[in-house]
Every structure is written in C-alpha cells, then in structure tokens.
Amino acid sequence: MTAPDPLAGLLEVLDLQPIEVNIFRGRSPDDDLRQRVFGGQVAGQALVAAGRTVDADRRVHSLHAYFLRPGDPAIPILYEVDRIRDGRSFTTRRVVAIQHGEAIFHLSASFHVDEPGFEHSTPMPDVPRPDDLPTWEERMKALEGQVPAWFARPRPIDTRFVQQPWRAPTGGNAAQREPGQEVQRREPRQEVWMRAKGTLPDDPLLHACVVAYASDMTLLDSVVMPHRDVVLSGRLMMASLDHAMWFHAPLRADEWFLYDQESPNASGARGLAQGRIFRSDGALAVSVVQEGLVRLVGGHR
Numbered sequence: 001m002t003a004p005d006p007l008a009g010l011l012e013v014l015d016l017q018p019i020e021v022n023i024f025r026g027r028s029p030d031d032d033l034r035q036r037v038f039g040g041q042v043a044g045q046a047l048v049a050a051g052r053t054v055d056a057d058r059r060v061h062s063l064h065a066y067f068l069r070p071g072d073p074a075i076p077i078l079y080e081v082d083r084i085r086d087g088r089s090f091t092t093r094r095v096v097a098i099q100h101g102e103a104i105f106h107l108s109a110s111f112h113v114d115e116p117g118f119e120h121s122t123p124m125p126d127v128p129r130p131d132d133l134p135t136w137e138e139r140m141k142a143l144e145g146q147v148p149a150w151f152a153r154p155r156p157i158d159t160r161f162v163q164q165p166w167r168a169p170t171g172g173n174a175a176q177r178e179p180g181q182e183v184q185r186r187e188p189r190q191e192v193w194m195r196a197k198g199t200l201p202d203d204p205l206l207h208a209c210v211v212a213y214a215s216d217m218t219l220l221d222s223v224v225m226p227h228r229d230v231v232l233s234g235r236l237m238m239a240s241l242d243h244a245m246w247f248h249a250p251l252r253a254d255e256w257f258l259y260d261q262e263s264p265n266a267s268g269a270r271g272l273a274q275g276r277i278f279r280s281d282g283a284l285a286v287s288v289v290q291e292g293l294v295r296l297v298g299g300h301r
Contacts, residue, residue, distance in 0.1 A: 004031070005198070006154045006155055006156035006197060007156040007196055007197045007198040008198075009029050009030075009031075009156065010029075010156035010196075010210070010213065011200075011206075013026065013027065013028065013029055013041060013044075013045070014044055014045060014048050014206070014209055014210070014213075015048075016045060016048050016049055016052070016079065018052070022053060022080065022081040022082070022083065023078065023079070023080055023081070024045075024048075024049045024052070024078075024079040024081070025076050025077070025078055025079070026045040026048075026049075026076065026077045026079060026097075027076050027077070028041065028071075028073035028074075028077075029073075031153075034073060035070075035073075036070035036071055036072070036073065036239075037070070037071025037072065037073050037077070037104075038216070039067055039216045039239075039240040039243065040212065040213040040214065040215065040216030040217060041213060042067070042071055042077065042097055042104070042105045043063070043065055043105075043107065043212045043213065043215075043216060043243055044209040044210065044212045044213035045077065045079060045097070045209075046065070046079055046095040046097055046105060046107040046109075047060065047063060047095075047107065047109060047205075047208065047209045047212050048205070048206075048209050049079035049081050049095050050081055050093035050095050050107065050109045050111075051109075051111070051205040051208075051209070052081075052205075053081050053083060053093060054091050054093065054111045055091070057113055057114075058090075058091050058111035058112060058113050059111060059112065059114070059204055059205075059208070059247065059250075060109055060110070060111050060205070060208050060247055061110055061111065061112040061246065061247050062109070062110045062244070062245065062246045062247065063107055063108065063109040063110075063212070063243075063244065063245050064107070064108050064109075064242070064243075064244045065105065065106060065107040065108070065242060065243045065244070066105070066106045066241070066242045067104075067105055067239065067240045067241055067242065067243070068103050068104055068105060068106060069099075069102060069103070069104040069105075070104070070239070071097070071099060071104050071105070072099055072100070075099060075100075076099075077097050077098070077099055077104070078097070078098040078099070079095055079096070079097055079098075080095065080096050080098065081093055081094070081095050082094040082095070082096075084108075089112060089113050089115070090110055090111065090112050090113075091110070091111040091112075092108070092109070092110050092111075093108070093109050093110075093111070094106075094107070094108050094109075095107040095108075095109070121248075121283060121284040122276065122284050123282065124258060124260075124278040124282040124283075124284070125191060125258070125260050125278075127162045127191050127258065128162060129193075130158075130160040130193035130195075130256050133160040133161065133162065133193065134160070134161075135158070135160065136155060136158065136159050136160075137154075139161065139165060143165075155197070155217075156196060156197055156213075157194050157195070157196060157197065157210075157213070157214045157217060158193075158194065158195050158196070158197050159192055159193070159194050159217065159218070160192065160193040160194075161190065161191075161192050162190065162191040162192065162193070163190045163191070163225075165221070186225060186226045186228075187225065187226065187262075188222050188223065188225050188226050188262060188263035188264075188266070189222050189225065189260075189261060189262035189263070190218070190221060190222050190225060190261050191258060191259065191260050191261070192218050192258075192259045192261070193256055193257070193258055193259070194214050194217075194256070194257055194258075194259055195253065195254055195255055195256045195257065196210055196253045196254040198254065199254050200252070200253060200254045204250065206253075207251060207252055207253040207254075208247060208251075208253075210253035210254075211251060211253050211257075211277065211286060212245060214253070214259075215243075215245060215259070215275065215277070215286070215288050216240060216243060216290070218259065218261065219259075219261050219273045219275050219288060219290050219292075220238050220240065220271060220273055220290065220292040220294065221261070222261040222262055222263040222273050223263040223266050223271030223272075223273055223292065223294050224236070224238075224271075224294060225263070227266075230296070231296065235296070235297045236294070236295070236296055236297070237293065237294075237295040237296075237297050238292060238293065238294055238295075239292060239293045240290060240292050240293075241270065241290075241291045241292055241293055242290065242291050243288070243289075243290045244288065244289045244290070245286055245287070245288050246286065246287045246288075247285070247286050248284055248285055248286065248287065249279070249283050249284070249285045250285070251277070251279055251285040251286060255279070255280060256280045257277050257278060257279055257280065257285065258277070258278045258280070259275055259276075259277050260275065260276045260277075260278065261273060261274070261275045261276075262274055262275075266294060269293060269294060269295045270291055270292065270293060270294060271291070271292055271294040272289070272290075272291050273289070273290050273291075273292065274287075274288065274289050275287070275288035275289075275290075276288070
C-alpha cells in the first residue's frame with residue numbers, strides 16, 4: 001500500500017467546502033491522532049475562508065487570532081465569514097470557527113492591494129543552509145523511543161532545525177549531533193528552515209495559508225528551550241492562546257524559508273514567542289507573534 005502524501009493531505013484539509021454564502025466547512029486529517037485540532041490547521045483554514053470572499057488583487061497583509069477552545073478533530077469545523085469592510089485599498093474580514101455550537105477560534109484578517117512604498121528590512125541570521133542540516137526523519141530516528149509516535153509521523157512541511165529540538169536530551173550523545181552544524185545552547189531561541197514537501201499551485205492565498213499552518217508548528221518551542229531539562233522530567237501542557245502575523249513580502253511556501261524564533265518572556269504559565277520568516281534570498285517576508293499556555297503538570301523525577 002502506498003504511504004499517504006502528507007502535503008496532499010494538507011491541501012485537502014485546506015480546501016474548504018462552501019455550504020452557504022460566507023459559510024464554509026473544514027475537517028481535520030483522517031489520521032490525526034491528537035486529542036485536539038492543531039492550531040496551525042484552524043488558522044490556515046480560517047484564512048482560506050476569509051480569502052475566498054476577497055478579490056484576487058488583494059493579498060493578506062495581517063491576521064490576528066485567538067484560540068478560544070480546543071478543537072475536536074473527530075468532527076467538521078464550521079467557518080462563518082463576516083465581511084467587515086471593502087475599501088478602495090483594504091479589505092477586512094472576520095472569521096469565527098464553530099464546533100458543537102460554540103466558537104473555538106476567532107480570526108481578523110486584512111487584505112491590501114499592491115502599492116509601492118519605502119523599503120528596509122532586518123537582515124537574515126547567518127545560519128547553516130538547509131541542505132547541510134539533518135532532515136526531520138533523521139532527527140526522529142535519533143530520538144526513537146524518546147518521543148510520542150504521533151510526534152514522529154511524516155509531516156507536510158520539511159523542517160530542518162539549526163539547533164537540537166527541545167525534545168532532544170541535552171546530554172553528550174554524539175549520535176544526535178552533527179559536528180559544525182549544531183549550536184548547543186539554552187537561549188530561548190531557535191532557527192528552523194521550512195518548506196512544503198512538494199510543489200504548490202501558483203496561488204498567493206494558498207501559499208500564505210500554508211505558511212500560517214507552518215508558523216504554529218515550532219514557535220512555542222522557543223519558550224521551553226532554556227527549561228528543557230525540567231520540561232523533559234515532567235508532563236508539559238502547551239497550547240496556543242493567540243497568534244498574529246504580518247506579511248511583508250511575497251513568499252512561496254514550497255521554497256526554503258528560515259523561521260527565526262525567540263521568546264522574550266515566560267511567566268504565569270504563559271510564554272511569549274516572536275518569529276521572523278525570511279526568504280532564502282534574505283528578505284524578511286513575515287513577522288509572527290504568539291502567546292501560549294506553557295504549563296508543567298505532575299511531579300519531577
């Protein structure tokens with residue numbers, strides 16, 4: 001039997017079913033073993049719903065979202081779009097995701113026609129290129145038996161960590177490191193190269209939605225990087241609380257982009273994480289900010 005294509009599965013999940021004017025239905029992957037819907041999935045689907053009510057000459061330039069309740073992956077998600085404003089340059093949409101008659105997610109998104117203007121950009125960090133870094137599959141093989149099976153499953157996004165993932169033990173296991181490619185540190189930051197595992201259609205909205213999906217995969221990890229010895233000794237509960245993105249420049253999700261992530265603060269069982277997404281040519285394409293619940297449950301060994 002042929003193994004399912006993770007990217008094809010993601011594109012099917014992002015292809016919402018229109019069921020009425022301004023109302024769409026989405027679903028979770030059939031093989032999703034998580035207890036709650038992945039936040040990046042809901043954000044990507046909500047952005048699809050918003051974008052399908054916007055003229056094609058306007059691209060998303062920002063979104064602000066709140067995760068209100070855990071989503072149930074066993075049932076469909078209903079997306080209701082409110083057409084807040086259609087201006088000459090900007091279009092604003094509000095989307096509510098509903099399950100069991102209750103809102104589980106709220107998104108506001110703004111779309112803008114292309115205009116010329118001033119330009120400057122923060123430089124991209126100097127890090128190893130993705131081809132010089134281990135694949136996700138290679139990372140997971142080194143961590144076999146130390147991470148949950150669902151965590152090691154094939155992903156639709158090719159991810160190449162510059163540093164060790166936070167789940168990796170901090171001991172001196174040379175089999176989990178590649179000389180000259182890893183930076184062993186406990187700073188609240190990490191860099192990850194990403195791209196879709198395959199070629200996507202030339203649809204700017206789809207690329208933005210795939211980037212929105214990917215942006216929630218690793219961002220909160222930066223919060224626990226300085227505390228991973230403690231985290232690995234207990235039971236960690238992590239959940240996205242809110243998510244904001246600003247799209248500065250065109251970006252193809254099927255070409256390598258660098259996700260530079262850091263956490264300026266963690267307190268009160270919450271952590272704040274900031275991310276900057278650079279195209280492979282060094283241009284800053286997207287800025288991301290997220291706050292998440294980061295709670296250690298149970299005793300320490």
